[in-house]
Amino acid sequence: MMIYFDFIRHISSNNKSIYFKCRELSLSIGNSYITLSYWQPPDYKYYFKTYKTTVFTLLAPGKEFGRLYIVANDLNNNNYTNSRIEGYLYDLKFNYIPFGILPMIDIIPLNLIAIMIPLIILIVPTIAIYSVYRKREIIIPVLLLMSILCFVSNLIPFEMFFIMILCFGAMIFIQYKKGFNQE
Amino acid sequence: MITIDWILGISIMFGLALVMNFYISGSIKEFFIFLTFFNAFVVWSGLLPFWTLILNIIILCFIVYTEISSVNM
Numbered sequence: 001m002m003i004y005f006d007f008i009r010h011i012s013s014n015n016k017s018i019y020f021k022c023r024e025l026s027l028s029i030g031n032s033y034i035t036l037s038y039w040q041p042p043d044y045k046y047y048f049k050t051y052k053t054t055v056f057t058l059l060a061p062g063k064e065f066g067r068l069y070i071v072a073n074d075l076n077n078n079n080y081t082n083s084r085i086e087g088y089l090y091d092l093k094f095n096y097i098p099f100g101i102l103p104m105i106d107i108i109p110l111n112l113i114a115i116m117i118p119l120i121i122l123i124v125p126t127i128a129i130y131s132v133y134r135k136r137e138i139i140i141p142v143l144l145l146m147s148i149l150c151f152v153s154n155l156i157p158f159e160m161f162f163i164m165i166l167c168f169g170a171m172i173f174i175q176y177k178k179g180f181n182q183e
Numbered sequence: 184m185i186t187i188d189w190i191l192g193i194s195i196m197f198g199l200a201l202v203m204n205f206y207i208s209g210s211i212k213e214f215f216i217f218l219t220f221f222n223a224f225v226v227w228s229g230l231l232p233f234w235t236l237i238l239n240i241i242i243l244c245f246i247v248y249t250e251i252s253s254v255n256m
Contacts, residue, residue, distance in 0.1 A: 112191075112195075112228045112230065114228070115224055115227060115228045118224075119224055123199075123203075127206065130206070130207070136207050136208075136209075139207055156227075157227070159223075159227075160223055160224070160227055163219065163220070163223040163236070163240070164220060164223070166219075166240070166243070167216050167217075167219050167220045167223075167243070170216050170243055170246065170247045170250075171213060171216050173247060173250060173251075174210075174212050174213060174216070174246075174250055177250055
C-alpha cells in the first residue's frame with residue numbers, strides 16, 4: 001500500500017509545519033519520492049547550505065510516510081534552532097516511478113485515478129438504469145441526481161457541479177425540443 | 184507543447200463522450216454536451232489546460248443559441 005499527496009489542493013501551514021492531505025493508493029511497484037525546493041534571500045544574515053536547493057526524499061515502498069524533517073544549516077554547520085529564518089519552500093512534487101522507468105507524467109495519472117471515483121459514481125448507475133428502462137429521458141435526471149449526491153458528499157467541487165448543471169440544462173433543452181418536434 | 188498528458192486527456196474525453204453518445208444514440212449536439220461534461224473532469228484532473236474547457240463552453244453556448252433560435256413554438 002502506498003500513499004500519495006495532493007499538494008495542489010490540500011495544503012495548510014501554521015508557519016512551523018506543513019500539512020498534506022494524503023490518500024492511500026494500492027500501487028506498490030516502483031519507486032516514489034518527494035522533491036521540494038528551498039529558497040532564501042541571498043542578502044540575509046545567515047547563509048544556509050540549502051540555499052536554492054532541492055530536497056530529495058525517497059519513500060520506501062510499503063512504508064507510510066509520516067513526517068519530513070528539513071534541517072537547515074549554515075556554511076559552518078550551525079543550525080540556528082531558535083532563530084527566525086526568512087525563506088520559503090516551493091515546487092513541492094510527488095514523483096512516482098513505476099518499474100524504475102522515469103515517466104513524462106508524474107502526479108497526473110494519480111490525479112486521474114482520484115477523479116475516477118466520482119466519474120464511476122456518476123456514470124455506472126446511469127447506464128444501469130438506462131439499460132433497464134431503455135428511455136433516453138431517464139439519462140439526465142439520473143445524472144443530475146448522482147451529481148447532486150456527489151456534490152453534497154464533497155466528491156466534486158462547486159465548479160464541476162456548475163458545469164454539470166450547465167450541460168444538463170442544455171441537454172434537457174435539446175431533448176425537450178426533439179420531443180416537441182416529434183409531436 | 185503537446186505532451187503525453189494531452190493525448191491521454193483528449194483520448195479519455197472523446198472516448199467517454201463517444202461511448203455515452205453511442206449508448207443513448209444521440210446527435211452531434213448531445214455529443215458536444217457530453218464532451219463538455221467529460222472535459223470538465225479532465226481539466227479538473229490536470230491533464231488538459233483550462234482554456235479547453237472555456238472553448239467547450241463557448242461551443243456549448245453556441246449550440247444552445249442555435250437551438251433556441253430555431254425553435255418553433
